[in-house]
Amino acid sequence: MENKSLYEITTELEAFNDLLEESGGEITEENEALMLRVNDLLTTKLDSCVSYMERENDLLDLSSQKIKRLQDFKKHKQAKIARFEDYVFTCMQRLGRDTLNGKHAQIKLRKPSKILVIDDEKAVPMEYTKVETITTIDKAGLKKAVKLETFSHPSIRLEDGKKSLIYKEIK
Numbered sequence: 001m002e003n004k005s006l007y008e009i010t011t012e013l014e015a016f017n018d019l020l021e022e023s024g025g026e027i028t029e030e031n032e033a034l035m036l037r038v039n040d041l042l043t044t045k046l047d048s049c050v051s052y053m054e055r056e057n058d059l060l061d062l063s064s065q066k067i068k069r070l071q072d073f074k075k076h077k078q079a080k081i082a083r084f085e086d087y088v089f090t091c092m093q094r095l096g097r098d099t100l101n102g103k104h105a106q107i108k109l110r111k112p113s114k115i116l117v118i119d120d121e122k123a124v125p126m127e128y129t130k131v132e133t134i135t136t137i138d139k140a141g142l143k144k145a146v147k148l149e150t151f152s153h154p155s156i157r158l159e160d161g162k163k164s165l166i167y168k169e170i171k
Contacts (some may be wrong), residue, residue: 006045012038053167 004012016038020031027035088107092100098109118124145151146158 002041004041004045006049009038009041009045013042050167050169054169057167 016031016035020027023031089109092098092107092109100107142151142156143158146156
């Protein structure tokens with residue numbers, strides 16, 4: 001079987017259709033054999049395309065699962081480090097020491113930084129506040145209203161979106 005790209009097969013089918021048009025739609029034995037060969041190539045190529053897309057989608061799913069496992073691993077390690085730091089801190093407190101020296105390393109308690117605590121936000125002067133306004137459009141609701149013709153405006157309309165492909169194995 002020939003190994004042609006989908007584009008090459010499509011080009012051959014277009015050429016075959018042009019040939020049929022030129023001959024007035026008359027299908028000779030030679031034309032019929034050519035049509036069967038090209039259609040067979042197309043059928044095989046389409047099966048390969050669907051298999052390819054399924055493999056690629058499977059790899060995407062696997063990578064998402066792997067990323068999730070790695071994120072969980074990272075969270076577990078971060079929690080383990082935090083617990084170990086709490087353990088070391090507790091031990092240093094029990095010893096009443098701010099510094100522990102080893103032969104090649106040192107652990108030292110850092111002086112805590114100042115943090116701001118606000119018990120009543122109304123007590124904060126306006127000069128220390130920020131106002132953020134977030135406006136979003138309810139596209140689903142607006143689309144429904146335009147579709148049902150309960151809302152219309154010259155600058156708002158429904159248009160056809162981009163066509164997409166559906167890959168499916170036929171069993």
